[in-house]
Amino acid sequence: MAINANALSPSLVNELNDLKRRLAAVERKPDVLAKFDRYPTNDWAAVGRGKVAGNVWSSCGIANVTGLVYDRVEVKFITDNFIKGKREGEVRLAAFKHTGNNIKECVSATTSVQLHGGTSRAVDSFVMRWVHGIPFGWDYEDGTSVYTIELQHRYLVGPDTSAITYVAGPIKKNATTDDGLTGFSQTINGETWWQMYYQSSKGWTWQRRPISDDDGSYNISNFHYCVGLPESVIPEAHPIGWGWTSMEGVSTGDPGNINDPWIG
Structure with a gap:
């Protein structure tokens, strides 16, 4: 069998091919067009x-x-x-x-x-x-x-x-009118006091909603x-x-x- 004394080992051939790919990639890599400092x-x-x-x-x-x-x-x-x-x-x-x-x-x-x-x-x-x-x-x-x-x-x-601050109030999803929500007033010591009333049958209920910036x-x-x-x-x-x-x-x-x- 003839022996080629100059033959390269398979591992070296793979390494050379890998190096060729890298060099080709470097040639493809775009040059920097704007040569100035950038500070994002x-x-x-x-x-x-x-x-x-x-x-x-x-x-x-x-x-x-x-x-x-x-x-x-x-x-x-x-x-x-x-x-x-x-x-x-x-x-x-x-x-x-x-x-x-x-x-x-x-x-x-x-x-x-x-x-x-x-x-x-x-x-x-x-x-x-x-x-x-x-x-x-x-x-x-x-x-x-x-x-x-x-x-x-x-x-x-x-x-x-526990850091969240809430407020409770009557609320109705997609409410277009105040139907089913009303207020009742009475005078106590010369001052007018109001209470809120709602009808649950009209879709109103009490809801808690966060009102603070801290969530x-x-x-x-x-x-x-x-x-x-x-x-x-x-x-x-x-x-x-x-x-x-x-x-x-x-x-x-x-x-x-x-x-x-x-x-x-």
Whole structure:
């Protein structure tokens, strides 16, 4: 049998073919047309976040990181109104791949951080650093996939419905007239006092409705920033995540699970 001494091993051939695909993808990648600094603005405030879809992971902030150069990112956000035993939650960072036709896949996630809070309302800040696990920052095989890094939350305790203020009054669904609702007055010590009467047969009943701005939820802001940085700048970044916060009552939650239910 003839032996070709210059033949390449199958594994090396595959590696070379893979390298060719990457180089071809780099050639296809569009050049930056506007070579100037861009500073996206964002609202500072922490926004009320209620339970979503039965308390699955839902996103507070979304950063489009398609084309990200570095393998790690730093993010910052703030929280408000986490109160121990009443409004507690957990957050994580998760990376998603979007392949078109509304197909979205979770490809990596940090360990969750449980936010218990203190005994009174407080505004706190968070910085998290993460090795995100997105290959090359973009998909070199097709050059069309979009990647996002998202700040997600879900509840541990709450929302705190005891904080909601209610008012009770007669109400009728789709009422177009006051038929069946009337008032009765009487004079007591020279003053006129009124009482409200309604007929249940006309569809009226007493209803409680919340009237306060506090719906019992905690507040989390969008990303104040999400930026890729080199290892020399954020050496603490880790695949399970690393973070710092001013909040009291913080603990480590479950390991990152890309199969956890989420919405969005």
